[in-house]
Amino acid sequence: MSLAYPRRQRQLENLIKKLGLSVQAPIRWNLLDMALTHPTASDTANYEQLEFVGDAVVRLAAAVVLWENYADCSVGDFAAIRSVLVSDRVLAQLARSYGLELYLLVAGSATTDQVGQESRLADAFEAVLGALYLSTNNLELIHPWLDPHFKSMAAEIRLDPARLNYKAALQEWTQGQYKVLPEYRVMEIHQPTHSEERFFAEVLLHGSKLGEGKGRSIKAAEQAAAKVAFLSVSPPQKD
Template identity: 65%
Template sequence: MTLTDARRQKQLRQLIQKLGLPEQSPVQWGLLDLALTHPSISAEANYEQLEFVGDAVVRIAASELLFETYPEALVGEFAAIRSVLVSDRILAQIAQGYGLDRYLLVSSSAASDMAGETSRLADAFEAVLGALYLSTHTLELVRPWLDSHLQHLATEIRKDPARQNYKDALQEWTQAHYKLLPQYRLKETSSVHGDTERFTAEVWLQDRYLGEGTGRSKKAAEQAAAKQAFSKVMSGD
């Protein structure tokens, strides 16, 4: 699959350089271009199939790294850590670090949907992994730059009793201690926070205020609120 647009190929070469891959890496540029084409641009030629491949790629890359780094760990721990590493939130976070949104071809209407930004970036990131894998049918274009991110995140996750899923951790705590579920109160605050932190969530346990958080999406705001609340209850405040 070839790419004839010289300007586009130059852009994609810049991305490859950001990833730290050698200039002469055997990248199939047409596949990489497709990986960075949102369905809002073309219903037929877009990143969806490559995203499907990339979903498997990131899982095997994470699995290999965990197996190599923590040979003493139990399978259950592997699964718990990997589920966080391959989550949309983490993948979008890595994608943002590389400025992937600058290379993504997307319609203005889809781009303006800030609530869908996390899933959009995560999908495109998986598609890029799929394109790089299919360029060689190995992980030689993936692990050299992805490993450092996964390693750092895995270290953080192992130290975190909530495994960075604070909503689930808080729910388990409130059920164990009070047999109740926490409640989230959401409000849109774009006029205050702008597009960066569009939503604010408060978390309550009956009439007890536990914490507050903000985020680009409702889910992100609830996770931020749950993180504050979980830290509060675990410290005994």
């Protein structure tokens, strides 16, 4: 059913065309409208609940792409690659590629808040996925345009393993296995030279050390420790 506001209906139809979908597709336009409405623009009819659904949808879509294209990957690799694909940075990047900010209704301070723009775009992108999924109760309206992005990015990540987010992958594993987050301890290495790693990090689970690593920044050191830990607990790579 079309929206009661012709101008908004035309806007959303324009977005659907950008996604490569037909405006005749079984789209629940009222859900798509909500998916592109920030809480500052409406207290009730906004994207928050759809974002919750979309968070699960985007993870499912990424998992299916990896399963269909990289049968040789371990589950650990799947988790590490997916953590990058579904990150706010990547989702906001995809949102910008379709000009999603042009369709997002915002009000108040959000109209000038540049700092929170990435998070808003990522949230709205997930909400759009939620609206499209609920329109058909499957990925029919999502696979055609999202899969090519994920396939391309996954290929790039596999060629450059340094882009893998091992901290996110390790966190996902510990939450799935033990319902807890890993703990990081970081210390600065004394008198480092310009070329040396400046920080040393340990990652622990239930007080037991899973891994350690060094880096030129706290984030790099934690990522290095997380990589050691994650590779030690994830399933071995198939030949």
